[in-house]
Amino acid sequence: MRFLWPLVWAFLISCVISYVLISMAGNEFEFGSTLMATIVITLAVFVLGEGVLKSGREH
Template identity: 55%
Template sequence: MRFFWTFIWALAVGSVISYILSSMAGNPFNVVHTLALAIIFTLAIYLLGEGVLKEQEE
């Protein structure tokens, strides 16, 4: 379930970032680019959370 919510939040944040940046550049909003950005965010969060930033066991 945590993977599902991670993707939903990445999609929401990616959509806002994509919309704002495309509006500032004067380009139309592209849903495909937004989904690609959300997938990249999700993969980065999974890799950081599961591998790089694991808590050290004492």
């Protein structure tokens, strides 16, 4: 369950960011770029949460 919620939140945040930035540029909403941003944000959360931040507390 802890891996599902970051994915959901990353998708929602990516949708909002994509919609706002694309609307400001005057272009159409692209779902593909939103999914790519979701994957990048989710991977960053997993790497930071499982690796970098936990190993920093142990030292």
